[in-house]
Amino acid sequence: MPSDYAKSLGARLRAIRTQQGLSLHGVEEKSRGRWKAVVVGSYERGDRAVTVQKLAELADFYGVPVSELLPGGTAPSPLLPTPKLVIDLERLGQLPKDKAGPLARYAQTIQSQRGDYNGKVLSIRQEDLRSLAVIYDRSPAELTEEFIAWGVLDAEARRAVESF
Numbered sequence: 328m329p330s331d332y333a334k335s336l337g338a339r340l341r342a343i344r345t346q347q348g349l350s351l352h353g354v355e356e357k358s359r360g361r362w363k364a365v366v367v368g369s370y371e372r373g374d375r376a377v378t379v380q381k382l383a384e385l386a387d388f389y390g391v392p393v394s395e396l397l398p399g400g401t402a403p404s405p406l407l408p409t410p411k412l413v414i415d416l417e418r419l420g421q422l423p424k425d426k427a428g429p430l431a432r433y434a435q436t437i438q439s440q441r442g443d444y445n446g447k448v449l450s451i452r453q454e455d456l457r458s459l460a461v462i463y464d465r466s467p468a469e470l471t472e473e474f475i476a477w478g479v480l481d482a483e484a485r486r487a488v489e490s491f
Contacts, residue, residue, distance in 0.1 A: 334373040338371075341371040347389060361388075412451045412456055413449070414434055416449055417447055418478045419434065456470065456471065471487075
């Protein structure tokens, strides 16, 4: 039976993961298999003890100080969820191919991988924006501003870039 401390630590781990918009499977995917969904889930439930080394590695993976993961003591600083980057696919379809072709192809690839063909919007990750910035030869902030100007990203996307 998990101790109260293990449950509290697990709750902190779960809160930080969900604030970052990640499912357990998403953690496994983003970490390229380094963090297995079943293992992270067992840490979060308090069913499995996490070593100090693993805790430090998880904190690094989530991009937070180890102290944010530890229960008790001083109240941790609030973590705001990372804003979503949502591509307006209908608007994207109205743009000239020479301008938006790379973004359209990238979006189609993501839709194909996810089997997500609703045709209206597509959520992308910060890593996707970084990749697109390389393709467009711009910084993520510059590209975000361009996509906002095109009408394919909402102005709220600026907050996502600030958290890089």
